[in-house]
Amino acid sequence: EALKRNKAIHEDIQELEEWIMDKEHEAPADDGPIFYQDQIRERLEQYQKVQTELSLKENIVRNLVLQGRQDLNLPSSSAPELAQSLETLVSNWTNLQKKVDTKVLFYTDIYTLHEELKNLLHQENVWLDTLQNKIFSSTNNGADAEEISEELDTIERYVKTHSKTSYEKIFEISDRLQATKVSLPATNTLTNQFRIRWEQLHDDAYKKIHTLNSQISDYQHMGHQITAMFEWMKHTDSTLNARLNDDVYADDVPG
Structure with missing residues (x-):
């Protein structure tokens, strides 16, 4: 039962990591220059959409991390691996959130200035x-x-x-x-x-x-x-x- 539960958590973590990776592609470090007014609004809407998706996923991530940390207290040979996976997930999730929030703020300011x-x-x-x-x-x-x-x-x-x-x-x-x-x-x-x-x-x-x-x-x-x-x-x-x-x-x- 513990192994089954452990495997399920790892699968959920893997699924979330893949989702985060997809969203990372939607939020590159450099969006490139803007030449048309519509691009400002489009980019703002693009990142607001990702921001909303992150908000909707937040409870899932929080519950998964909570569940994983509880499982770390159980005797298991895969505890170190789970701990590392959870740490990586939290780090990747936090970085994506910060990046998207920064983008939304940036394009909001740009739009307002324009x-x-x-x-x-x-x-x-x-x-x-x-x-x-x-x-x-x-x-x-x-x-x-x-x-x-x-x-x-x-x-x-x-x-x-x-x-x-x-x-x-x-x-x-x-x-x-x-x-x-x-x-x-x-x-x-x-x-x-x-x-x-x-x-x-x-x-x-x-x-x-x-x-x-x-x-x-x-x-x-x-x-x-x-x-x-x-x-x-x-x-x-x-x-x-x-x-x-x-x-x-x-x-x-x-x-």
Whole structure:
């Protein structure tokens, strides 16, 4: 009876070892690079499936190890062999669990980072759309100094009050993804396009600000000239009136 029981335990251990070996093949040390977004989700689902299968097997493994350890207390010539088999089983099982848990965590993080990157790119591009409209949609033809000043204030405030945190976060996430072999060509293209667009529109914004400042300066200069001209006209008018009142004419004034 003891031999029969011992043989059954060995067979169960062998069966589990084969199952673990199969799962090891499904969880290689290096999964290779990722090039498409769907691969992230596929790998995450793949390892979550193995993780679930491990959870379902856990009670079987625990009971088998418990049963085996109880049998080690019985007098048997195969006790050392059983002890070694149990130790190997526990080690292989634990290693597989750790590996799969690590993979699930890794791909969960990758997936989360990728989603965050996509959201940040969308938000920042929406902000750039508005900036672009503010730069290029306005027409200053016929605008007075006050209107130009308001436009200048609007663009300056829009640029200066926008935090650069999201911009920096985009490239931080992009670098992290590339460092973990998750280099998606489509996302890289979007990120690079965003960088170029960001720099170009900020350059355009500063040029616009410079132009508006110049226009305001021109208006102010023109205003000073007009004021000076009115002062001159006022002075001339006063002088002429004074001469007329005093019956002084140009011919009477010494040359």
